Amino acid sequence: MIVKNAVYQFVNENDRIRIIYTSTHEDLCAYVHLEAMLVVPVMESISMIEKDLESNNLVEIMDPFFQIIEDSSLSEVVRRKREKSWGIIQQYWEPRKIELINCSTRMPLFRQISEHCNISIMTVRRMFSRFWQRGMTPNACILDYSNSGAPGKEKSFSVKTGKPRMARKKDDSLGINADDQVKKQFEVVINKYYRTKQRKSLYAVYLQLLEDFYSVPVKENGEMRRILQNPSNVPTYGQFYYWFKKNDNPGLNIKKRAGDKEYELTSRPILGDARMEAPGPGFRYQIDATPNDLHIVSEIDRNKLIGRPVIYTIIDVYSRMITGVYVGLEENSWSGAMMVLDSMVADKAELCAQYGIPIDNEIWPSSQLPEVIIADRGEMKGHGVENLISSFKVTIENTSPYRGDLKGIVERLFRTINEKMRTFLPGGIMKDFRKRGDPDYRLEAKLTLSEARKIVFLAAIEHNLGSIDEYPLTPDMLRDNVRPIPLEIWNWGIANQKGCLRKVDQLTFRLGILPRGKATMSRGAVIFHKLEYGASELLAEDNHLKVAENKVDVVYDPRNLRNIYMLKPDGGGSILLNLLDKNEAYANFSLEDVLEMNKKRGVLKRSADEDQLAISVQLHQEIKKIAKAATKATNGQLDTMVSNAKRLRNIRENRAEEKATQRKKETLISPPVSNDKLADVISFPDTIVDSTSNSSTKESMIDLIRRRRNERPKE
Numbered sequence: 001m002i003v004k005n006a007v008y009q010f011v012n013e014n015d016r017i018r019i020i021y022t023s024t025h026e027d028l029c030a031y032v033h034l035e036a037m038l039v040v041p042v043m044e045s046i047s048m049i050e051k052d053l054e055s056n057n058l059v060e061i062m063d064p065f066f067q068i069i070e071d072s073s074l075s076e077v078v079r080r081k082r083e084k085s086w087g088i089i090q091q092y093w094e095p096r097k098i099e100l101i102n103c104s105t106r107m108p109l110f111r112q113i114s115e116h117c118n119i120s121i122m123t124v125r126r127m128f129s130r131f132w133q134r135g136m137t138p139n140a141c142i143l144d145y146s147n148s149g150a151p152g153k154e155k156s157f158s159v160k161t162g163k164p165r166m167a168r169k170k171d172d173s174l175g176i177n178a179d180d181q182v183k184k185q186f187e188v189v190i191n192k193y194y195r196t197k198q199r200k201s202l203y204a205v206y207l208q209l210l211e212d213f214y215s216v217p218v219k220e221n222g223e224m225r226r227i228l229q230n231p232s233n234v235p236t237y238g239q240f241y242y243w244f245k246k247n248d249n250p251g252l253n254i255k256k257r258a259g260d261k262e263y264e265l266t267s268r269p270i271l272g273d274a275r276m277e278a279p280g281p282g283f284r285y286q287i288d289a290t291p292n293d294l295h296i297v298s299e300i301d302r303n304k305l306i307g308r309p310v311i312y313t314i315i316d317v318y319s320r321m322i323t324g325v326y327v328g329l330e331e332n333s334w335s336g337a338m339m340v341l342d343s344m345v346a347d348k349a350e351l352c353a354q355y356g357i358p359i360d361n362e363i364w365p366s367s368q369l370p371e372v373i374i375a376d377r378g379e380m381k382g383h384g385v386e387n388l389i390s391s392f393k394v395t396i397e398n399t400s401p402y403r404g405d406l407k408g409i410v411e412r413l414f415r416t417i418n419e420k421m422r423t424f425l426p427g428g429i430m431k432d433f434r435k436r437g438d439p440d441y442r443l444e445a446k447l448t449l450s451e452a453r454k455i456v457f458l459a460a461i462e463h464n465l466g467s468i469d470e471y472p473l474t475p476d477m478l479r480d481n482v483r484p485i486p487l488e489i490w491n492w493g494i495a496n497q498k499g500c501l502r503k504v505d506q507l508t509f510r511l512g513i514l515p516r517g518k519a520t521m522s523r524g525a526v527i528f529h530k531l532e533y534g535a536s537e538l539l540a541e542d543n544h545l546k547v548a549e550n551k552v553d554v555v556y557d558p559r560n561l562r563n564i565y566m567l568k569p570d571g572g573g574s575i576l577l578n579l580l581d582k583n584e585a586y587a588n589f590s591l592e593d594v595l596e597m598n599k600k601r602g603v604l605k606r607s608a609d610e611d612q613l614a615i616s617v618q619l620h621q622e623i624k625k626i627a628k629a630a631t632k633a634t635n636g637q638l639d640t641m642v643s644n645a646k647r648l649r650n651i652r653e654n655r656a657e658e659k660a661t662q663r664k665k666e667t668l669i670s671p672p673v674s675n676d677k678l679a680d681v682i683s684f685p686d687t688i689v690d691s692t693s694n695s696s697t698k699e700s701m702i703d704l705i706r707r708r709r710n711e712r713p714k715e
Contacts, residue, residue, distance in 0.1 A: 002019060002029055003022075007064065009058070011056065015035065020132050027046050028045060029043075030042065031044065032133060037129070041103075041132070065134040065140070067139075086138045088117055089131050110128075175232065176233055178235060186235075186243050189212065190205065195256035195257060196257065202240075206240045210228060278316075278317040279318070280493045281501065282369075282371065284317040284372045285317065285344075285370040285373045287312070287313070287379070288312075288376060289313075289379055294445075294447070296447050296448055297448055306329070309328060316490065318489070320468050323366040324341065325460045326339040327453040327456045334380075337375075345367055345504055346506055348361065348367060363464075368504070369509075372394070375396060376398065380398060387514075426444045427441060465486075468486065516553055519551070520552075525580065526552065529594050529595065535576060535577050553566070555574065561587075561591060563577060565577065
């Protein structure tokens with residue numbers, strides 16, 4: 001809706017206008033431009049203005065001329081001139097508004113006002129222009145006497161000003177003034193050479209000024225170079241330095257030379273502290289991770305160096321108490337964040353007992369969920385944190401990169417812990433003392449990961465029981481004699497300040513922050529990434545048959561897939577699943593390892609399928625070849641005179657006959673194969689033997705055959 005006297009700005013042109021007249025029944029309005037010296041009202045349809053507003057081409061802005069001026073602050077002359085102008089405007093603006101807006105009647109009316117009031121027509125135009133532009137109020141008629149004398153504006157001189165130069169020749173010039181042209185040159189070189197990432201010195205920029213604007217190119221020995229024209233007619237470094245300091249913009253210089261992040265980190269205005277956003281314990285936690293300034297050795301073999309561990313810490317903004325700590329080899333990732341979040345809700349007495357540190361719960365009482373966790377987009381960004389937000393109603397605020405100042409409390413804590421560990425422990429990083437010939441501090445590493453964890457836990461306990469420098473104790477804390485100790489501030493805040501700490505079961509919390517996936521239920525086994533899991537609860541009373549869907553939701557730890565949790569479909573809890581014995585070989589592998597092995601298994605299977613495909617094609621061709629030959633042979637022997645009924649009637653007898661034949665061929669005990677050679681052919685005499693010949697002749701013939709048989713060589 002268009003409102004009279006409202007100020008709008010065109011986004012594309014950066015032109016500001018003020019509405020001085022509206023008529024809804026005519027769908028018309030009039031506006032004037034605020035930047036013009038003598039304005040001319042412009043008529044426009046209201047619907048067109050509203051269309052520009054809807055398309056965001058025109059936006060409403062604050063009135064730039066609005067100010068509260070008390071009459072007591074105005075001189076008598078200013079008040080008298082204001083009343084005179086206001087009286088003329090009142091006489092003509094309301095009664096004859098349409099004539100003043102209309103372009104065809106405006107100038108005749110201005111002439112009439114000029115003659116009637118005995119003032120010039122230019123004075124009338126300026127009077128109405130000021131009235132329209134500045135809000136159409138009596139104070140809009142005040143003249144700009146505050147600008148008299150041009151305060152803040154620089155003067156121009158026709159002769160050289162300032163102290164004369166001490167050393168100059170008679171024919172040398174006195175120098176030059178820093179006029180508008182010279183100041184423009186200063187501005188150009190400062191923006192071009194000083195406000196850059198190269199971070200040039202101011203004197204180097206001054207030399208660049210002389211090279212760009214006060215030198216001429218000459219050619220010497222075939223090369224182009226620039227020489228200074230006249231050293232006496234150039235601005236001095238003192239002039240350049242004076243105008244640079246006079247128009248200096250330190251914030252812009254830092255942003256251009258070091259970057260916006262450096263400005264926000266080191267030079268932005270600081271008007272509060274982090275505790276202003278946390279009225280009590282548990283409102284805001286800060287989480288961060290950093291490599292520890294300590295090298296450690298392997299627990300399996302102390303001869304092996306494994307680098308630096310990573311420390312994850314969570315700290316309460318209000319009390320400065322450390323509420324969670326983890327030391328491991330996981331880089332800035334959700335895997336490491338899960339561990340420190342788990343320590344945040346853990347019972348600290350039980351947690352410290354794992355590392356041989358006996359404490360009472362009163363020493364470290366924090367084991368609750370906060371309302372907000374502030375992170376830096378490293379470990380608390382991704383799909384894993386969504387469960388933390390949705391399941392436990394914890395707000396995650398991620399800071400922009402390289403803005404450690406937004407988590408200054410936890411960043412300062414890291415420096416304190418690292419200073420203690422690297423100073424007293426072997427293998428500590430001594431950055432400032434590493435010189436040529438010094439021993440390598442990495443070779444001095446002696447502690448294992450578990451030993452480093454114990455030391456960090458002890459440092460966290462010391463911090464919670466130690467004094468905090470410059471903690472802003474409130475009057476109520478001073479009244480109750482609360483010392484600046486995190487534990488005392490925490491206990492006092494729990495008792496006296498409103499808080500939003502929430503207790504949560506550790507197993508429930510783990511199931512909420514661990515990643516989830518889909519598994520398949522098949523005959524009592526749960527298959528997840530081709531690994532099979534089981535539980536006695538699934539087999540009792542055939543519960544696996546009662547699952548409504550084949551797919552089930554599971555919660556798993558990606559670092560070890562020995563066990564997973566299956567979420568019950570009705571939301572009534574979870575079931576712990578153990579890896580079946582046939583997949584026990586994969587018990588200590590991570591999800592990445594299992595996925596890689598599944599990938600390799602698939603590659604091998606595809607390779608085998610490709611070979612099988614080539615064999616199948618050849619086999620198919622051989623089968624068709626055999627079938628074709630068999631068809632041809634059968635068709636060649638087929639007796640067409642035998643009816644189909646007769647052929648079908650004799651199947652049983654034919655089968656028995658064929659079976660007998662095949663049994664003879666398929667016997668497993670075959671008769672021995674004789675290696676004897678054929679006997680030599682014996683030639684008989686051509687004489688005809690008479691049947692009446694005596695028996696002696698027959699016997700001699702038989703003997704001859706026997707002898708020949710015995711003479712055959714034995715194999």
